[in-house]
Structure formats: structure tokens, C-alpha cells
Amino acid sequence: MGYKVIVDAQKCIGDGECVDVCPVEVYALRDGKAVVVNMEECLGCESxxxxxxxxxIVVEEE
Ligand code: SF4
Structure with a gap:
């Protein structure tokens, strides 16, 4: 069981809050938007x- 992490690029303003808060570095900033680079590490904490x-951001159990 894992988690699916989806960032809506239309809504993302690239402030990097998710990059800073994620304990397992799921996100990176690229071209001013948050992108998911490490989804398999997601803990589903929803921080x-x-x-x-x-x-x-939407995080779904799968
Ligand atoms: S739910 Fe938690 S572990 Fe998963 S991407 Fe968000 S902050 Fe990181």
C-alpha cells in the first residue's frame, strides 16, 4: 500500500511550502512549480x- 500525490500545476504558485514541510522530500521546485519527485516515499501524513x-495538493491512499 502506498500513496498517490497529485499537484495541480494550475493552482500551484511555487511558494515551496510543501517542499519545506514534507519530512521525506517528496517534492522539488522546478520552473516555479512544485513537482513530485519521490512519491514512493510518501507517508500519507497530509502535512x-x-x-x-x-x-x-491531493494525497490519496492506493
Ligand atoms: S503526505 Fe506527508 S509524506 Fe506525503 S508528500 Fe505530503 S508531506 Fe510528504
């Missing part, structure tokens, strides 16, 4: 979802 003011 990134909570910290994102743009509501750009």
Missing part, C-alpha cells in the same frame, strides 16, 4: 495538503 494555501 503538505494542510500547508498548501492554494489547495493544490
Amino acid at each position: 503538505c495538503v494542510e500547508v498548501c494555501d492554494q489547495d493544490a
Whole structure:
């Protein structure tokens, strides 16, 4: 069992909050947007979802 992490690039403003808060470095900033680079490490803690003011992130159990 793992987690699927989805960033809506239309909503993302690239403030890097998710990059900073994620304990396992799932995110990186590329060209001013957050991208998922390490999805298999996701713990499903939803810290990134909570910290994102743009509501750009969805984390789903799969
Ligand atoms: S749910 Fe937690 S572990 Fe997964 S990407 Fe978000 S902050 Fe990182």
C-alpha cells in the first residue's frame, strides 16, 4: 500500500511550502512549480495538503 500525490500545476504558485514541510522530500521546485519527485516515499501524513494555501495538493491512499 502506498500513496498517490497529485499537484495541480494550475493552482500551484511555487511558494515551496510543501517542499519545506514534507519530512521525506517528496517534492522539488522546478520552473516555479512544485513537482513530485519521490512519491514512493510518501507517508500519507497530509502535512503538505494542510500547508498548501492554494489547495493544490491531493494525497490519496492506493
Ligand atoms: S503526505 Fe506527508 S509524506 Fe506525503 S508528500 Fe505530503 S508531506 Fe510528504
